[in-house]
Amino acid sequence: MSHTVRDPILPRIDGPGDLQGLSREELEALAGEVRQFILEKLSPVGGHLASSLGVVELTVALHAVFRSPEDRIIWDVGHQAYPHKILTGRRDRFATIRQKDGLSGFPKRSESPHDAFGTGHSSTSISAGLGMATARDLLGAERRVVAVIGDGSMTAGLAFEGLNHAGALDRGLVVVLNDNEMSISPNVGALSSYLSRILTGNLYSRFRRDVEEILKAIPSVGGTMAKLAKRVEEHIKGFFSPGMLFEELGFTYVGPIDGHNLGHLVTAFQNVRKFDKPVLVHVVTQKGRGFTPAEESPAAYHGVGPFDLCNGVCSVAGSLVPSYTRVFSDTLVELAEADARIVAITAAMPEGTGLDRFRERFPERFFDVGIAEQHAVTFAAGMATEGLVPVVAVYSTFLQRAYDQVVHDVALQGLPVVFALDRAGLVGADGPTHHGSFDISLLRHVPDLILLAPADENELRHALATAVSLGRPVAVRYPRGCGTGCSLEGPPEQLPLGKGRLVCGSAENPGVLVLTCGTVLEAALEAVRQVSEKGVQAAVFDVRYVKPLDSEAILSLAGRASGVVTVEENALAGGFGSAVLELLAESGGGCPPIRRVGLPDRFVEHGTQGELRSALGLDAPGIREAILAMDAKARG
Numbered sequence: 001m002s003h004t005v006r007d008p009i010l011p012r013i014d015g016p017g018d019l020q021g022l023s024r025e026e027l028e029a030l031a032g033e034v035r036q037f038i039l040e041k042l043s044p045v046g047g048h049l050a051s052s053l054g055v056v057e058l059t060v061a062l063h064a065v066f067r068s069p070e071d072r073i074i075w076d077v078g079h080q081a082y083p084h085k086i087l088t089g090r091r092d093r094f095a096t097i098r099q100k101d102g103l104s105g106f107p108k109r110s111e112s113p114h115d116a117f118g119t120g121h122s123s124t125s126i127s128a129g130l131g132m133a134t135a136r137d138l139l140g141a142e143r144r145v146v147a148v149i150g151d152g153s154m155t156a157g158l159a160f161e162g163l164n165h166a167g168a169l170d171r172g173l174v175v176v177l178n179d180n181e182m183s184i185s186p187n188v189g190a191l192s193s194y195l196s197r198i199l200t201g202n203l204y205s206r207f208r209r210d211v212e213e214i215l216k217a218i219p220s221v222g223g224t225m226a227k228l229a230k231r232v233e234e235h236i237k238g239f240f241s242p243g244m245l246f247e248e249l250g251f252t253y254v255g256p257i258d259g260h261n262l263g264h265l266v267t268a269f270q271n272v273r274k275f276d277k278p279v280l281v282h283v284v285t286q287k288g289r290g291f292t293p294a295e296e297s298p299a300a301y302h303g304v305g306p307f308d309l310c311n312g313v314c315s316v317a318g319s320l321v322p323s324y325t326r327v328f329s330d331t332l333v334e335l336a337e338a339d340a341r342i343v344a345i346t347a348a349m350p351e352g353t354g355l356d357r358f359r360e361r362f363p364e365r366f367f368d369v370g371i372a373e374q375h376a377v378t379f380a381a382g383m384a385t386e387g388l389v390p391v392v393a394v395y396s397t398f399l400q401r402a403y404d405q406v407v408h409d410v411a412l413q414g415l416p417v418v419f420a421l422d423r424a425g426l427v428g429a430d431g432p433t434h435h436g437s438f439d440i441s442l443l444r445h446v447p448d449l450i451l452l453a454p455a456d457e458n459e460l461r462h463a464l465a466t467a468v469s470l471g472r473p474v475a476v477r478y479p480r481g482c483g484t485g486c487s488l489e490g491p492p493e494q495l496p497l498g499k500g501r502l503v504c505g506s507a508e509n510p511g512v513l514v515l516t517c518g519t520v521l522e523a524a525l526e527a528v529r530q531v532s533e534k535g536v537q538a539a540v541f542d543v544r545y546v547k548p549l550d551s552e553a554i555l556s557l558a559g560r561a562s563g564v565v566t567v568e569e570n571a572l573a574g575g576f577g578s579a580v581l582e583l584l585a586e587s588g589g590g591c592p593p594i595r596r597v598g599l600p601d602r603f604v605e606h607g608t609q610g611e612l613r614s615a616l617g618l619d620a621p622g623i624r625e626a627i628l629a630m631d632a633k634a635r636g
Helices: 024-042 056-065 082-096 125-139 157-169 186-200 202-216 222-240 244-248 262-272 292-296 324-338 356-361 373-385 396-411 439-443 457-469 521-532 551-560 576-587 609-615 620-635
Strands: 072-075 145-150 173-179 252-258 278-284 342-346 366-368 389-395 418-422 450-452 474-477 501-504 512-516 538-542 545-547 563-571 594-599
Touching (some): 024 056, 024 262, 056 082, 072 125, 125 145, 244 252, 324 356, 324 389, 324 418, 324 457, 373 389, 389 457, 396 418, 396 439, 501 521, 512 521, 512 551, 551 576, 563 576, 563 620, 609 620
Parallel strands (some): 145 173, 252 278, 450 474
Antiparallel strands (some): 450 545, 501 538
């Protein structure tokens, strides 16, 4: 039965192979249906909207030309892969995206064979793609490899390391540079797009090859003439396109191409698919394409909650309780008002880390280095050598990318760099690539580095004031989301170094001692209240400092306790509970029974923060059960 373009096309797409026979008109219609499908399915649940709307035509063109999963398509970062998921057999489950037991918000190898490489952090696609292309050649396979990377991700050193190596190896690899910052004027865009299609076509390629061979055959001047012809070609291309950098790195540059013109995209991809060397296709797209609110404010619709499909207004009212990120932001501005040495550094996340307010107040003291965490840390270290107090605000999961710089460039030299670790602990829907699961384990063994874990937003203010005053390397970890609603008392003040606080219970007769690290304190206090109703005695001690631990207080309390429960929102392996075990084991005074509550030795999947804490025993009921189990064990 034949179909007209007016028939819905998306319901017929069960995999990318179904795109192969579609006409250009049908592909255009399919792109419109995919865009509308994304809007309809995300409006009730939210997600990464603007980036995904911006690559609809690009995704349709890629799957119309390349043969996934045999051809490998790698999405850098992956938050823009929603159209890819829809076209690769996951349309019926798309409404579950980023929800517990639903689709991941990022490419995930275990989810689909079409997800060639798991992503979530930026700038990995070129290196991974080059690895796949090299393996293909060594194994004698015929597949194509395509790495799709955004212009923001190209600021990371890893991307250029991959480009440099790819040019040197000279293997067949297609890199698609998705540029959503640059605009194309109609005249230049049309000319550039036409030139790019000519440069990748068979006629031009054959002409260039034939001319070079003819000139080489001339004995006396062949080499010189061939070089001259190549130089002329480079100057012509350089005059029309911004691709000389990539040409120098060994890539054939194609572009810029209008990323919303399916005809031009398909033609270019059909041509470069035949290349057996590195080629970079420069595609210009618009974030939020097709949804006016997202087009006008792409940053606001990068990761959006539920929204009204008609006007884009978010349907979830904001909390009256400030987020930890906002408290950090306000406190840092307040501290910087009084201390001109404080500077702030972010790696392409000014809004996410709350440094946008610092940027507005102190533009000359604010530095966004792009997606370059390693550079951010060493840049901060250089500033610190000259007497400044740099505050590097970074998501916990992204600090992992700069671990060597933290150790070698900051801690080893004892430089006063402050690391503000946002999103420490469970982040929720973004899942295992974004959970801040490892920062305590990574940092607590670094010599001379102070590690603070404030229990609420007021403690965060004091922890930050302490960090900027110590003159040493300091990390302060705090979670995503709203605070407890506690009052913010007076100006931020310095906390006693390495000292915790007994929040509830008896120091002389603590019963079960609950040692808390960070914002798990509130749940622990509720758990103690519940067990007290059952006649179980317990005390809660907030350590404040993971390093240095308040050894004296912990040993004194543990020596009188019937058992100890440690609670942290970090991996148990090498985390806060491990530090307590080490302390008690080395004290030589005999250890009471100990139970550790924290993140297990596996990658935690996505879900809401509440769902995940409940499943892992990190909410009040879970901590209550740990206390009761420890009390029962003590009673024999």
